[in-house]
Every structure is written in C-alpha cells, then in structure tokens.
Amino acid sequence: MRDADPVPEHEPGLTIAQVADRTGLTADTLRYYERACLIERVGRSTGNQRRYSAADLVWLEFLLRLRETGMPISGMQRYARLRAEGDATLGERLTLLREHRDDLAARIRRLRDHEDALHDKITHYEGLLSTQPGTDHA
C-alpha cells in the first residue's frame, strides 16, 4: 500500500533552468527561496537535481504576486509556514491576505495621487517650454 504520490515518476517535472525561464527568476534565486523556506523542498531526480512540479509552479507564481505587491520575504515566509501547516490555518491565511490586499489598495491610492501630481507638474513644465522654448540661439 503506497501513499498517493503527488509527483509520480512518469511526470519528471521541470529543471531549475526551465523554471527560471518560465518565472523570470534566476536559478540562484529559486535555490535561495527554497533555503528560505518560501517553497517546500522541491522533488529531486535520482541524481539529486531539482524537478519542479506543476503545483510548485503555481505556488511560485503566487509568491511572485506577493513579491510584486510589496510583501517582504519575511511576510511570505509567514504565509508559507501557515500553508505548510494545512487547512487548519486557512482562516489565518485569509486574514493575512486581506491585510495585504487592503495595504495594497491604500498604496495604489497613494500612487494615483502621486501620478496626478506628477501629471500636473508635467503640464506646468510644458507650459513653460511652449512660452520660452529653451535657450533659442537661432
């Protein structure tokens, strides 16, 4: 009686270079993320080389989303730890996610204000330039 194998041998998975290609991360960063426990230990080939499963890829893409929205490594570590603990932590993860989304929404609002202010300044400069278009030495 075997356990249900999530990554059966007939599905070898992707090498680290292939995953680097698909995610835009470097192989070094992928190894770093594994060391930092952002991803659980990735499966290995018989020769001890990493073989990433489709599930690994999905998780990596989620991590990248967290990263691009400004979550620090430590925050992703907390989330990853909860995830590793299973369904019992769904509520906690939901809380983290909501906090992060609210944070993000606030940041986006601030950025939009800044965008408007930059736009105004640009318009002001354009006005200056059309009146006195540079040191015109013609």
Place this chain on the structure above:
Amino acid sequence: MRDADPVPEHEPGLTIAQVADRTGLTADTLRYYERACLIERVGRSTGNQRRYSAADLVWLEFLLRLRETGMPISGMQRYARLRAEGDATLGERLTLLREHRDDLAARIRRLRDHEDALHDKITHYEGLLSTQPGTDHA
C-alpha cells in the same frame, strides 16, 4: 548693493530636526541626501548648523514624491543635477518626468491586476471557510 538674498537673515529657516519632523525623514537621512547631492548645500547658521528654507522644503517634498513612486536615488540625482544647471535643462527634466510618470502608470496597472487576483483568491478562501469553517472540534 547686495545680491537678492533667497534666505535673508531675518528668515532663519528650519533646523534639521524641524525638517525631519515635517517630512518624516530622519536627520541622518537629510544629511545623507545632502551628501548625495539630492539637495544642494543647505544654508548654515553662524554656528554652521543647517537652516532649511521654504524652497528646500518644497524640493524635499518633490523628492519624496519621486521616492515613493519608486525612483531610485540615482534617478533623483540625475534630476537634481539637471535642476542645478538651470532653465536650459527644462526639456530634459520634462522628458525624465514623463518617462517616470508613464512607468508609474504601468506599475499602477500591474498592481491593480494583482489586487484583483488577490481579491479573487480571498473570495475563494472565504468560500472554503464558509463551507468547512476550520477544524470544528465542538
């Protein structure tokens, strides 16, 4: 016949601590910004202590806007250098500003996509939790 003094003696200006208070930067960061040529050399009191003018404050606030919108120090240095060169560089500064604004707009769009995706994931989690609300050991 005196030069038009931009910071006359009867307007002593703000101390570094006061500027730190108003901007949210630390005194150390304000000195660092001056060393990095993000701000031109600030006026000094007779005892060689910094006295910030109103114009310094306006410029600092603009720098903070650039910083909060993701411009690195090196980018702010480029902008500050052009500004120091005077009106002849208005066109160049305008170009930098437009590039930065466009960049920012693109980043905001990406963030909004991420926000939507997070929202969807949150909704999904909420569905899971309402069906099976945690390991209910009642």
Place this chain on the structure above:
DNA sequence: CCTTGACCTGGAGCGCACTCCAAGTTCTAG
C-alpha cells in the same frame, strides 16, 4: 564656570534580497 543637548563631520555598519563563487556531481550528445 559647567553641564546639557542639539548639532556638526567622516566613516563604519546594517538589513534586505539577492548574486556569485569554488569545488564537486550528474546528465547528455557524440
């Protein structure tokens, strides 16, 4: 006079998120 506290300078140190390296192993094409 002396103390206290805010300020000055140049330079060292820090936390973050990678990024690179050396030395050794494994995979694959010919």
Place this chain on the structure above:
DNA sequence: CTAGAACTTGGAGTGCGCTCCAGGTCAAGG
C-alpha cells in the same frame, strides 16, 4: 567512454538606502 554543459552545496560578496557612531563644536541655562 568522454567532453562539456548543467546541476549540487555551503558560504561569501554585492548594491541599495539608509542608520549609527565617535569625537568635536556651539548655545543656553543654572
């Protein structure tokens, strides 16, 4: 079987943006 590319590990190094520190100056209060 062999060459060389790709991979492994632990650990050191990097760039950014501050942040802290030592040792000194200056102004005000008691």
